[in-house]
Amino acid sequence: MILIRPYPGLRLTNRGFTLLELLVVLIIISLMAVLVAPNLAGFLSGMNLKTAAKKISAALRYAQSRAISEKVTCTAYFDFEKSMLFVLTVGGLPDEIDPKLSDKDTAKTEKAKTYYLPDGIRFEKCILQEDEFDSGIFKIVFFPGGGNTGGAVILVDDREKKCKISVDFITGGVKLIVS
Numbered sequence: 001m002i003l004i005r006p007y008p009g010l011r012l013t014n015r016g017f018t019l020l021e022l023l024v025v026l027i028i029i030s031l032m033a034v035l036v037a038p039n040l041a042g043f044l045s046g047m048n049l050k051t052a053a054k055k056i057s058a059a060l061r062y063a064q065s066r067a068i069s070e071k072v073t074c075t076a077y078f079d080f081e082k083s084m085l086f087v088l089t090v091g092g093l094p095d096e097i098d099p100k101l102s103d104k105d106t107a108k109t110e111k112a113k114t115y116y117l118p119d120g121i122r123f124e125k126c127i128l129q130e131d132e133f134d135s136g137i138f139k140i141v142f143f144p145g146g147g148n149t150g151g152a153v154i155l156v157d158d159r160e161k162k163c164k165i166s167v168d169f170i171t172g173g174v175k176l177i178v179s
Helices: 017-071 103-107
Strands: 074-079 082-089 113-114 122-128 131-135 137-144 151-156 162-167 175-179
Touching: 017 074, 017 082, 017 113, 017 137, 017 151, 017 162, 017 175, 082 131, 137 151
Parallel strands: none
Antiparallel strands: 074 082, 074 137, 082 113, 122 131, 122 151, 151 162, 162 175
């Protein structure tokens, strides 16, 4: 078997890496990890905010479509203290259900669909026309005819990045604005 050398004088021996070369590569990898990790953490927290906002938008669209398709009233409640959203049909909270409702209407009342915000994400405030709420429970009501009370919810994360979810009271459209 004849070995052809690509360059004259090149020795074809099997050499490994030296310890110095391995240490240089390890140092470069360590420096990259130190520089990239903080940026990656910030990116992931921003993704948590966007994901939470998209889930809340989907829950509001669900409440609206359910109200229209099943001819019931759906209410979305935003609980500031527990950092959660829950969606109920018909009268709202169990102790708020109207006693004048027919059996047909109360049969449609069911357990709430609950959505918890991830750690580090919270409701900053909710807006209804000119009024702003930053504590307690805020609600947006979706009616069987397609109308709603409207409103906006602002989410904020630990890094003070904000995301606004608004429900147009005329069209019922749910809009998500990341700032």
